[in-house]
Amino acid sequence: MNQTVLVCDDAIFMRTMISDILSQAGFEVVGEAESGLQAVEKYRSLKPDLVTMDIVMPDMGGIEAVREICKNHPEAKILMCSTMGQQALVVEAIQAGAKDFVVKPFQPSRVLEAVQRVLA
Amino acid sequence: MANPPALHAVIFRIGEIICAAPAGIVREILPRLPATRIPGVPDAVEGLVNVRGSLLTVLDGHLLLEQPRREADEGAIVVLEVKGRSYGLGVGQVIDFLEVPAGSVVERRDLPGVDPRLVKAVGLHAAQHFILLDVDALFAPIIGA
Amino acid sequence: MDLSKYAALFLAESREHLNACNGSLLEWERAPTSLEPVDRLFRAIHTIKGMAATMGYAGVAQLAHAAENLLDAIRHNRVSADPAIFQLLFRVVDTLGGAVEAADGTEQAADADLIVELDAAALASQGTRTRAEANPESDDSQALPTSPPIPESKLRRATDAPRSRPVQVVISRGAAMRGARAALVLRRAEAFGAVSGVQPPLAQLERDEFDGRFFFRLQSERPEQEIEATLMAVGEVQSVQFKEPALGGDAGGPRRQIRVDLRRLDALMKQVGELVVAKNRLAALTAEADDAALIELSGRISRLVSSMQAEVLASRMTPVGEVFERFPRLARDLSRELGKQIRFDMEGEEIELDRSILDEIGDPLLHLIRNAADHGIEPPDQRVAAGKSSEGRILLSAARERNTVALRVTDDGRGIDRARILAKAHREGVAADEVDTLTDDLLVRVLARPGFSTAGTISGVSGRGVGVDVAMTRVRALGGTLEVRTELGRGSTFLIRVPLTLAIVRALLAEAGGERYAVPLAYVAETVEFDRRAVTSVRGRETLVVRDQVIPTVHLQDLVSTRKASRSARQPTVILEVGDRRTALVVDALLGQQDIVVEPFDAPRGLPPFIGGATILADGKPALILDAAALL
Structure with a gap:
């Protein structure tokens, strides 16, 4: 059975791109969320193997969402999707429980490497 | 009443008034420097200036003495030490450094247009009266406790 | 032959192969009896070995060679794949990844420990349980002398090790956000025990002000190889070593310390602070000069001063x-x-x-x-x-x-x-x-x-x-x-x-009413745009809705100036955060970041509480520093 992924990003473009990268690599994208709030809810209902999480989103940012998810599911495997210059935020996300991060613009290989590390 | 002893003083002009400060408390004379305004403080505080990498609070002599600024004045900052702290006094022009002979300075005299509380004495220099400023009194309402 | 032009190609192709390796490994792990992924893995590693050898990257080649040996043993049923083997191979792929990224033609030492482990695993395959009798001489010349009972000796080392062991980690050169990667390593290390003495300090790591190498002490009794494997698995980690940091140069000897009069450090700090200001000024002047050589020199001075500042700051850091x-x-x-x-x-x-x-x-x-x-x-x-x-x-x-x-x-x-x-x-x-x-x-x-x-x-x-x-x-x-x-x-x-430190503060420069103010970054949560349309009023106070949070606003212009200037509908806004309290500070413009040195001055009466101090900016003009706490 393929491993399942929840993709969280407020930009459709980014969601599409990440979904493409992951589905091509054999993952099953079981859900998408466009806000931190949705991310928390969908995590609860879908229990995906992996979550990709944008940092800046409306209705609760990515870091808050990580904190919220990890509160009840410390085992959650969350990969942060960040942009250059967000290092401090990434560090905060890591301290909140995120397992790894990738930096935009994405190179699919980097994304998959990170995904594999997170799932290892 | 005994005359005060001989006095070394820096003579400068603020607006239309010739003033003097005792040389003992004058740290240095600086050209006019661009000041950064400090919000919330009395208007007579001109702001902060950079003196060779250190900060100096400069007070506006014209506002303190309610004198008009002269267009032609280049401006200067007389750095004065008061109660262990240094403050700059923005003046119109520095005129002279002189030794005032004992006897030529008369203690405290009211002058038209000048708050008598700021005047310590009045002297004569080059046929002009000058005011020996009471710097403590001048700065008192402005500088912190 | 000049190989440098092939370096990029080598890198790209090796990355590809290593990716494939990871995929194959995952697949194989899910179906340990299938042979196809093993073959693919073997081929990929073999290709990397060949390329690395061609490029003269001996370290990469040696490691690939050892991995190839083990895979060969597995292919020929001399060894059966168990979880430990998978774990080992994942580490190999990660380490090769790091080594490939870092390889630059200068002689890179192979990861000796990992090779030793691989050789041991491959030897175990000979079917004999008596690894101690395996003949070291029969082994490939590349390998280190295999003192046979490796796990035991490692174990012994681990138990003898002091409770707080030094750990030195190097993040791969090509890694993005090395500071965040370092944070990930630290986070993972914390699972083993208390982490202390992080050098350079985390604040510096966060700003990427380090060369990828950092150091910490870890209180844990776990075997070194387990810690190493776990930290390597964070990814983009080039190496994990259990040794004291080298002080200047590569003198790997024991750390030596001297006593220094604190006043000397204070004096040094003050001078470095002034140097930072002078550096900022130089950079500002150079930017106007349009002289390539000058710009280069200024850049160099800037980097030197930054690293000097980091060193001085680090030397002053003391555990609470x-x-x-x-x-x-x-x-x-x-x-x-x-x-x-x-x-x-x-x-x-x-x-x-x-x-x-x-x-x-x-x-x-x-x-x-x-x-x-x-x-x-x-x-x-x-x-x-x-x-x-x-x-x-x-x-x-x-x-x-x-x-x-x-x-x-x-x-x-x-x-x-x-x-x-x-x-x-x-x-x-x-x-x-x-x-x-x-x-x-x-x-x-x-x-x-x-x-x-x-x-x-x-x-x-x-x-x-x-x-x-x-x-x-x-x-x-x-x-x-x-x-x-x-x-x-x-x-x-x-x-x-x-x-964290007093003397030098990283600050955001903001403009209001034509004046510049410095906002210490320590209290800046983020910057957003003030949009009239996102404004609401809560109990008579203007508030801004930033995502789902309602944050009271403060207009810097109102605060600092007596007269009201016109305002545009959209203004940059700095979200200040102290503890869990936030304020949106609306300014006219943001002018970038700068390291500032807090300069003492004799304050006049009536200095408002929101003025926390003053500084001299890169252009030589004084500016006031806002006290975030007083604005909340």
């Missing part, structure tokens, strides 16, 4: 434990004196602070601990009557939060009776009559009033409430904040938040 250590005794004496049972605990002693701040923080903490013991913790009989254990607890803790250190004194005592404090505040005219609730904010202001006693009775221990006002004054002088959280019957927490 040095100040904490006198408190257990104090707590013990207090509990006797007061006839109370108090358990005193400490956390985060390894958190580091600039020496000058540390020296100032002891007194405020002392006052707060006295307060907690005296006013917070109840006598045993009262505690039992309230259904609590007779022993009260005071916790002193330190934690890094953003660019600040949070020091908390928490007690599980009676808490502060807001109604009583409010009544008192009314009587003494501290709070206006119409104020009918005492927020945490107001509470701390009331408590911090000189002479305001928190106790119904005045005891000899903490006297007339001087604790909080002394603590408040000291902490504010350090550019810090003091907060209180309290719940009646449950206890109180006093929180002191101080900047």
Whole structure:
């Protein structure tokens, strides 16, 4: 059975791109969320193997969402999707429980490497 | 009443008034420097200036003495030490450094247009009266406790 | 032959193969009996070995070679793949990844430990369990002499190891956000035990001000190879070594220390501070000059000064434990004196602070601990009557939060009776009559009033409430904040938040009414755009909705200027954050970041509380520093 992924990003473009990268690599994208709030809810209902999480989103940012998810599911495997210059935020996300991060613009290989590390 | 002893003083002009400060408390004379305004403080505080990498609070002599600024004045900052702290006094022009002979300075005299509380004495220099400023009194309402 | 032009190709192709390796490994792990993924893995590793050898990257080639040997043994059923083997191979792929990224033609040593493990695993395959008898000479010349019982010897080393072992980690050169990667490594290390003495400090790591190499001490009895494997698995980690950091150069010997008079460090710090300002000025002047050589030189000076600044800052960092250590005794004496049972605990002693701040923080903490013991913790009989254990607890803790250190004194005592404090505040005219609730904010202001006693009775221990006002004054002088959280019957927490370092502050420059102000970055949560349309009013106060949060606004122009200038509908806004309180500071423009040195000046009367200090900017003009805490 393929491993399942929840993709969280407020930009459709980014969601599409990440979904493409992951589905091509054999993952099953079981859900998408466009806000931190949705991310928390969908995590609860879908229990995906992996979550990709944008940092800046409306209705609760990515870091808050990580904190919220990890509160009840410390085992959650969350990969942060960040942009250059967000290092401090990434560090905060890591301290909140995120397992790894990738930096935009994405190179699919980097994304998959990170995904594999997170799932290892 | 005994005359005060001989006095070394820096003579400068603020607006239309010739003033003097005792040389003992004058740290240095600086050209006019661009000041950064400090919000919330009395208007007579001109702001902060950079003196060779250190900060100096400069007070506006014209506002303190309610004198008009002269267009032609280049401006200067007389750095004065008061109660262990240094403050700059923005003046119109520095005129002279002189030794005032004992006897030529008369203690405290009211002058038209000048708050008598700021005047310590009045002297004569080059046929002009000058005011020996009471710097403590001048700065008192402005500088912190 | 000039190989340099092939380096990029090598890198790209190796990455591809290594990716494939990871995929194959995952697939294989899910179906350990299938042979196809093993073949693919073998081919990929083999190709990498060939390419690396061609490029002269001996370290990569050696490791690939050892991995190939093991895979070959597995392909020929000499070894069966078990979880340990998978784990080992994942590490190999990660390490090869790091080595490939770092390979640049200079001689790179192979990861000897990993090769030893691979060889051992491959040898185990010979079917014999007597690895000790395996003949080292028969092995490939590349391999290190295989002292056979590797796991045992490693184990022995681990048990002999000191409780707090040095760990040195190098992040791969090509890695993005190496600082965040380092944070990930530290986070993973924390799963093994306490992490301390991070060098360079996390703040510096966060700003990527390091060369990918960092160091920390880890308190753990776990075997080194397990720790190494786990940390390598973080990804983009080039190496993990258990050794002391080399001081300058590569002298890998034991760390040597000398005593230095603190005044020398202070003088050095001040000079470096001035150097930073001069550097900033130079950069500003150079930018106008349009001279390539000058720009290059200025850039070089800039980097040198930055790393010098980092070194000096690091040399001043001292664990808070040095100040904490006198408190257990104090707590013990207090509990006797007061006839109370108090358990005193400490956390985060390894958190580091600039020496000058540390020296100032002891007194405020002392006052707060006295307060907690005296006013917070109840006598045993009262505690039992309230259904609590007779022993009260005071916790002193330190934690890094953003660019600040949070020091908390928490007690599980009676808490502060807001109604009583409010009544008192009314009587003494501290709070206006119409104020009918005492927020945490107001509470701390009331408590911090000189002479305001928190106790119904005045005891000899903490006297007339001087604790909080002394603590408040000291902490504010350090550019810090003091907060209180309290719940009646449950206890109180006093929180002191101080900047990591005093002398040099990273600040955001903001413009308002044509003037420039510096906002210390330690208190900047983010910057957003002020949009008139996103403004609402909450109880008569203008607030801004940023995502789902309602944040009160402050217009810097209103604050600093007497006359109102026109405002545009959209303005940059700095979200200030102190603890969990936020304020949106609306400014006219943001002018970028700068390292600033706080310069003393003789302040005139009436200096508003939101002015925290002053500095000299890169262009030589003075600017005022805003005090974030006073704006909340």
